Amino acid sequence: MAARKKANDNQVLPVLDIQGLTVSLPDDADRPFAIENVEFNVGRGEIVCVVGESGSGKSVTAHTVMGLNPKKQLKPVAGKVLLEGEDLLVKTDAEMRQLRGERMAMIFQEPMTALNPVMKVGDQIAEMLEIHTDMSASERAARVLDVMRDVKLPDAEQMMHSYPHQLSGGQRQRIMIAMALSLEPGLLIADEPTTALDVTTQAQILDLIKDIQASHGTGVMFITHDFGVVAEIADRVVVMQHGRIVEQGDAKQVLTKPKHPYTRMLMASVPSLTPPKRKPVKSSTVALETHNLDKTYFSSGWLRAGRTVKAAQQVDLHVHRGETLGVVGESGSGKSTVARCIVRLIDPTGGEVLIDGKNIAGLSANAMRPYRRDVQIVFQDPYRSLNPRRTVGQSIVEGPMNFGLSEADALERARELMRVVGLQPEALERFPHQFSGGQRQRICIARALAMEPTVLIADEAVSALDVSVQAQVLELLDDVRKKFDLAMLFITHDLRVAAQICDRIMVMQHGIVVEQGITAQVYAKPDHPYTRELLAAAPGRHAQFGAG
Amino acid sequence: MLGYVLKRIAATVPVMGVVALFVFLMIRLAPGDPAAVIAGDYATAEDVMRIREQLGLNEPIIVQFTKWVGALVQGDLGEAIFSNKSVAELIGQRIGPTVMLTLTTIIFTILVAVPLGTLAAWRAGTFIDRAVMMFSVGGFSVPVFVLGYILIYILSIQLKWLPVQGYRSMFEHGLWPFLRHITLPTVTLSVIFIALIARMTRASVIEVLQEDYVRTARAKGQSEFKVLLRHALRNAAVPIVTVIGLSLALLIGGVVVTESVYNIPGLGRLVLDAVLARDYPIIQGLILFFSFVYILINLLIDLSYTLFDPRIRY
Numbered sequence: 001m002a003a004r005k006k007a008n009d010n011q012v013l014p015v016l017d018i019q020g021l022t023v024s025l026p027d028d029a030d031r032p033f034a035i036e037n038v039e040f041n042v043g044r045g046e047i048v049c050v051v052g053e054s055g056s057g058k059s060v061t062a063h064t065v066m067g068l069n070p071k072k073q074l075k076p077v078a079g080k081v082l083l084e085g086e087d088l089l090v091k092t093d094a095e096m097r098q099l100r101g102e103r104m105a106m107i108f109q110e111p112m113t114a115l116n117p118v119m120k121v122g123d124q125i126a127e128m129l130e131i132h133t134d135m136s137a138s139e140r141a142a143r144v145l146d147v148m149r150d151v152k153l154p155d156a157e158q159m160m161h162s163y164p165h166q167l168s169g170g171q172r173q174r175i176m177i178a179m180a181l182s183l184e185p186g187l188l189i190a191d192e193p194t195t196a197l198d199v200t201t202q203a204q205i206l207d208l209i210k211d212i213q214a215s216h217g218t219g220v221m222f223i224t225h226d227f228g229v230v231a232e233i234a235d236r237v238v239v240m241q242h243g244r245i246v247e248q249g250d251a252k253q254v255l256t257k258p259k260h261p262y263t264r265m266l267m268a269s270v271p272s273l274t275p276p277k278r279k280p281v282k283s284s285t286v287a288l289e290t291h292n293l294d295k296t297y298f299s300s301g302w303l304r305a306g307r308t309v310k311a312a313q314q315v316d317l318h319v320h321r322g323e324t325l326g327v328v329g330e331s332g333s334g335k336s337t338v339a340r341c342i343v344r345l346i347d348p349t350g351g352e353v354l355i356d357g358k359n360i361a362g363l364s365a366n367a368m369r370p371y372r373r374d375v376q377i378v379f380q381d382p383y384r385s386l387n388p389r390r391t392v393g394q395s396i397v398e399g400p401m402n403f404g405l406s407e408a409d410a411l412e413r414a415r416e417l418m419r420v421v422g423l424q425p426e427a428l429e430r431f432p433h434q435f436s437g438g439q440r441q442r443i444c445i446a447r448a449l450a451m452e453p454t455v456l457i458a459d460e461a462v463s464a465l466d467v468s469v470q471a472q473v474l475e476l477l478d479d480v481r482k483k484f485d486l487a488m489l490f491i492t493h494d495l496r497v498a499a500q501i502c503d504r505i506m507v508m509q510h511g512i513v514v515e516q517g518i519t520a521q522v523y524a525k526p527d528h529p530y531t532r533e534l535l536a537a538a539p540g541r542h543a544q545f546g547a548g
Numbered sequence: 549m550l551g552y553v554l555k556r557i558a559a560t561v562p563v564m565g566v567v568a569l570f571v572f573l574m575i576r577l578a579p580g581d582p583a584a585v586i587a588g589d590y591a592t593a594e595d596v597m598r599i600r601e602q603l604g605l606n607e608p609i610i611v612q613f614t615k616w617v618g619a620l621v622q623g624d625l626g627e628a629i630f631s632n633k634s635v636a637e638l639i640g641q642r643i644g645p646t647v648m649l650t651l652t653t654i655i656f657t658i659l660v661a662v663p664l665g666t667l668a669a670w671r672a673g674t675f676i677d678r679a680v681m682m683f684s685v686g687g688f689s690v691p692v693f694v695l696g697y698i699l700i701y702i703l704s705i706q707l708k709w710l711p712v713q714g715y716r717s718m719f720e721h722g723l724w725p726f727l728r729h730i731t732l733p734t735v736t737l738s739v740i741f742i743a744l745i746a747r748m749t750r751a752s753v754i755e756v757l758q759e760d761y762v763r764t765a766r767a768k769g770q771s772e773f774k775v776l777l778r779h780a781l782r783n784a785a786v787p788i789v790t791v792i793g794l795s796l797a798l799l800i801g802g803v804v805v806t807e808s809v810y811n812i813p814g815l816g817r818l819v820l821d822a823v824l825a826r827d828y829p830i831i832q833g834l835i836l837f838f839s840f841v842y843i844l845i846n847l848l849i850d851l852s853y854t855l856f857d858p859r860i861r862y
Contacts, residue, residue, distance in 0.1 A: 066767055113760040118782050118857055127778075128768050163858045179768070386834035 003084045013085045014041035015186045015219030016104075023057075023064055026072075034060040034074055035243040042187065042219040047210070049222045049230045049251070051266070052240035053342060053466035054437070055264040058223045061240075062189045065221070066106050083188055102132045105180035109192040111172035111419045115164040121172075122148075122160025125179045132183055151208060169331070170201035177208065184216060191223045198330035198493060203537040206232050212499035225466060228496070228540030231255055239263045255543055269366065269467040269544035271474070271496035275519045275537060281323040281503055285541040287356060287487035288342065288375075288455045290320040294350035295337050295511075311337040312511045315351070319487040321454065324478075326502030327491045328534070334511035335491045339457050342489070343377050344368055373403055376448035380460035382440035387433040393428030403451070404462065410450070417446040420483070421476060438469035442476065449480060456481070457489045462497060474501050493540050498544075499523055507531045552862030553580045553851070560843045566837045568620060572613055584827065599629060603829075611633075623754055625833035628826055632665040635833035638818060646814035648726075649806070652734040653741070658792065661742040662781075665749025665788075670776055672754055677858040680746060687743025692802055696809040703732065733810045737802045741795045748791040752784035756859050759783070785856040793849035797842050 014266070014440040021038040025031060035057035040047045050058045063069045065081050067088065083104060088096065108114040116124060125147060126140045137141065141160075148156035151174040164172055173193060180188055190209065194202040210233060213220050224230060230237055234251040239260065247260040258264045290370055293315040299307045313333040319325045327335045341348040344360060353361045355374050377384040386395055396417070397410035405413070415425035421442040432440055441461060448456055459478060462470045478501055481488045490500050499519060506516040507528065515528040526532045536542070584591070604612050612768055619626065625635035668680035669821035705714040718726035756762065757780055765779045802818075807816035815834065822830035853860045 068763060068766055098772065100767055102769065106767045108760055110760055110762065116761040116765070116779050116783065117859060118776075127765075127770065131769050131771075165859050176764075297828045356706040542788075 007450065012499050013082075013328040014043045015084060016042040016221060017080075017082040017085075018061070018065070018335055019063070019080045019082065021064065022077050022083060023060055023069070024075050024077045024447055031243070033077075033080050035064075035240075038079070038243075038245055040238045040245065040248055042221050044219050045213065045217040046235045047220040047233055048236045049211060049224055050238045050240060051224060051227065053225055053266070053468060056240040056247040057241065057243035058240050058277050059191055060243075062106070062191055065187075066100060066104065066130075066189065067093075067302055068106075093287070093530055098132075100217065101112035101128050101185070102183050104189065105175045105185045106189040106191065107173070107180050107193045108396075110196050111169055112164075112196065114176055115172055117164055119265065120161055120163060121167065121175045122162075122351075125160075125175065125182055125232060128179055128182045135442055144178075147182045148175075150181065150212070151175075153177045153178070167200075169197050172205060173197060173201075173205050174208065177205075177212070179368050180365055181212060181216065181218070184218075186219060187221065188213070188218045189221045189223070192225070193222075195224070195226070199495070199534060199537040199539070200330065202229075202539060204272060206539065209233065226544060227255070227467075228538065229272060229544070231540030231543035237276045239266070241516055247381055266467060267545055269471045270470070270540075271494075271500045273496055273499055273523065273535075273541055275499040275502075275523055278503055278519070281320050283320045283322045283485070285321045286318050286354075287321045288489065289344065289354040289357075290315055290338070290351060291350035291354070292316065293338065293348055293353065293361075294333075295341055295346065295347045297453065300537055310511050313339065315508075317489075317506060317513075317514055317516075319455065319489060321487050322481065322485045322503045323504070324481060324488040324490050327489065327496050327507040327508060328493070328495060328505060330493060330534075331507035332510070333508040335493075335508050337511070338508075339377065339489060342455070343375050344372075345377075373399070373451040374453055375455045375457065376453040377457040377459060378441070378444045378448050380462040381464050382437050382444055383432075383464075385444055391429055391431055392435075392443050395432075396428070396443070396450050397448065399451045407464055413450055414446070416429070417449050419461070420449070420480065421446045423470075436469075437465055440472060441465060441469075441473050445473075445476065445480065450486065452484075452486060457491065459491045460493065461490075463492065463494060470497070477501065495523075495534060500547060507534070549855070549862050552748065553847075556847050556850070560840075560847075563843060564836070564840065565675055567836060568611075568617060571614060571835050575828045575832070576605075576609065576612075588605050599636070602627065620836070625836065626829040628822075629829050635829050638830060639833060639837055642813060642815045642818045644717060644814075644818060646803055646807070647811050648718065649730060649733055649737065649812065649814060650796070650802060652730050653737045654735050654792070654796060655797060657738045657741045657795070660738070661745035662749050662788065664742070665746040666753050666776060669753035669757060669780075670751040670772070672750075677750075680750070683742040684747050687739045690739065690742070692736060692805045693809055695739055696732070696806065696825065699732050700809075701738055710730065713809075715810075715812040715814075733806050733812060736809070737799070737806045740802070741799070744795060745788065745791055749784065751787050752787045753780050756780045756784045781857060786860075789849060789852055789856065793845055796845050800838055824828060837859060 011370065023034045023526050025034045026054075038049065038057070038061055049063065050059045060069065060074060064074070064271065065083070065088065074268065076089050083099065084434050088099070091099070109261065115121065119195055122141070122144050125144045129135050129140045129143055145156050146325060148160060149401055153159055153171060153174050159167070159171070164175075167175070172273045193209070194205050194543055197205060206229065209220065209222075212218065220231060230251065236252050237254040238248040239246050239254070239495045241262045247254065247258065247263050253424070254263065255267075258267055259357045293312060295312040297311060300525040308517065315338055317325060327338060337346070340346045342353050348361050351361060352359045355371060358371065360368060360371050370448050386392070393411065393414055396414040397407065400410040400413060401407060411428070412427055418425045418427060423439060423442055423446070427435070432443070435443065461477070462473050477488070480486065490498065490502055504517065505519045515522060515526065515531050522531065523535065526535055583596045583603065583605055586740070587595045587599050600606060604615065606796045623636060627634055630640055631638070664680050668677040671677050700712055703710050711729055714729055716725035720769055753776075762775060765775045801815065803816035804819050805816070806812070807814045809818055818830065819834055822834065854862065
């Protein structure tokens with residue numbers, strides 16, 4: 001109530017007003033400041049998108065407002081952060097705790113990990129009320145139900161007794177939003193709240209945030225790296241690079257007439273939803289083929305009925321040498337299951353996997369070994385797919401040496417491949433943590449190529465990268481496909497990326513292939529309703545990005 | 549859940565079978581005549597005959613095993629050689645002090661180690677953290693008997709605060725004498741486990757404190773104390789509980805030494821006396837008994853995971 005009254009008094013003030021904010025980094029960092037002279041505001045009922053790549057300082061800004069930065073490493077050294085007129089930088093820890101949740105709230109990127117896994121979701125929302133109000137337990141329960149219905153969660157009475165792992169990603173993010181809004185704060189900070197979600201879920205969550213912001217008059221600071229999302233939701237845009245604001249203004253103006261070269265570069269890097277013209281692949285050699293590929297998981301119980309999950313059913317696909325087949329779908333669609341069956345990281349329960357005409361589906365681990373080199377895979381997260389204790393060189397030569405190449409020859413090949421992927425051969429001596437995400441993904445590609453495979457599988461290989469880096473790695477993948485005449489299976493949830501790199505495309509839903517065809521045709525005239533739904537949910541589909 | 553418990557209990561049968569076979573063969577496969585070995589260097593021929601008769605060593609080995617297992621299944625662990633009491637009876641007489649010492653040790657350990665480890669994790673990298681970790685390294689390094697005698701020297705002999713040794717049952721002598729006598733053995737035995745569990749707690753809580761949901765809790769405006777208690781500690785519990793379970797199993801070794809140092813008439817002393825006297829039936833009985841207790845503790849630990857983490861379902 002006090003907050004509400006205060007808000008009325010300060011009707012003319014912006015909810016959040018950041019003035020000349022500078023936050024220092026520890027002495028051993030590569031630059032003196034995490035953010036420097038950051039200045040923008042968020043008005044009542046306004047959505048301000050803060051856009052930038054990793055390291056731009058957008059999250060540091062948000063965490064400084066909330067007072068969630070580690071105090072010793074990230075110290076605000078200049079400027080003011082005014083929340084409805086009050087400077088947050090001079091508040092004590094106890095005062096900040098009072099403000100967090102009540103006057104400003106935050107939602108995070110990963111709804112999977114942002115909720116406590118061992119606490120019922122209803123209790124987690126109620127905890128907010130327990131901290132900041134003197135409501136009784138029954139009043140809290142009633143309020144929890146209210147806010148859960150507010151964010152359009154079905155069956156709230158039941159769901160409040162669920163644990164996070166029993167809910168879908170979208171539902172979890174709704175719980176987070178319900179929690180954030182339970183005390184009707186003036187400011188909502190959303191840190192990449194839809195990045196980890198499927199496109200159709202993302203579209204729903206964006207709608208929800210827009211709705212709630214309109215009906216409650218909340219000021220929203222929305223952090224994102226995705227210009228598609230900006231086009232969907234932003235009233236105003238703030239673009240950050242290396243801790244500084246390079247451009248800010250009205251969303252329409254920034255999106256149509258970006259002034260700063262960095263903004264222009266960012267927008268040009270967003271892959272277009274329109275597939276470019278690609279020369280049809282002439283090769284007639286089919287390198288990879290599956291027939292009726294099935295993967296079913298059985299879980300049996302002693303005193304209960306066993307359950308079966310059909311992760312992939314009757315999947316037929318073929319990829320020629322020199323061709324890229326895209327497998328598109330949301331989480332749980334079975335696209336990664338198919339990839340893992342083909343590499344034999346998991347064993348298919350039925351069907352055939354033909355590599356150069358040889359069926360490897362039923363081979364024993366020993367019989368499989370000689371064929372391992374033919375299919376190589378590049379994974380999503382370059383931070384976790386390289387052994388941190390081994391040099392890049394050791395990681396690359398390990399595979400070829402397992403197949404009988406001498407260390408000298410393997411190193412020679414590794415040096416060559418480093419040049420192919422655009423890195424210095426000297427870098428072989430270094431360790432993974434000394435490289436950026438994009439460089440690591442290049443190393444992973446070099447490692448895959450060192451095996452001289454015929455089939456290269458890219459499993460969400462560019463999904464964890466910043467857009468500008470993403471564009472370069474996509475280009476690299478396309479180059480190596482041509483150069484080594486590889487059959488490439490490109491698995492992604494991102495329709496924009498798929499449009500740019502795939503010759504043909506295959507759409508999966510619930511383990512079943514619902515549509516496949518030439519990329520340009522599928523995008524122009526999608527046959528299956530699910531494909532149409534996916535295309536319609538792509539954020540910023542009305543805005544024109546990229547070169548394509 | 550019930551299915552899982554039944555399956556686990558069923559799985560103890562083959563494990564106990566292997567242990568029983570090992571225990572049975574241990575005495576029969578020893579070089580020479582086991583009866584002579586048991587009887588010792590100064591035994592007469594009659595003594596050896598009597599022991600051979602008592603152990604049934606004159607019969608074929610298969611018959612011996614069948615009889616022995618048959619008796620075992622009925623809870624008959626055999627007769628002790630030198631005291632003419634049944635092994636089960638001896639274990640029954642001695643189990644009280646050991647159970648009490650184990651309980652006080654585990655309770656004391658948890659009460660000290662978990663808060664200490666959590667505090668170190670919360671203040672990781674500071675003076676407090678380093679002090680806790682130094683204590684931890686010290687606790688690992690001091691042998692139980694050395695620590696026991698140091699504590700006796702300071703607290704009992706010099707300061708005369710606590711009795712030097714002995715044991716008083718809580719039920720016969722009352723709570724106060726019991727506590728006075730059990731304090732030193734408990735502290736002695738606990739130190740190494742406090743060191744172990746404090747370290748484990750610290751590592752586990754440090755990891756959990758990096759988690760996104762801890763940040764969420766702070767973003768709600770929750771106090772640090774409740775963030776630790778409600779969000780961090782419960783999520784850190786599974787590895788901590790695992791180590792507590794392992795410690796319980798390891799305690800048996802410590803109990804033997806501690807009971808000797810403090811002259812407590814428990815199972816640890818029984819083990820020591822039986823080994824020194826080569827009273828094989830007692831040794832066999834104790835090995836079987838301890839194996840069974842290990843298996844039971846393991847099952848209970850596994851089941852306790854479901855209390856801490858709703859994602860674990862059996």
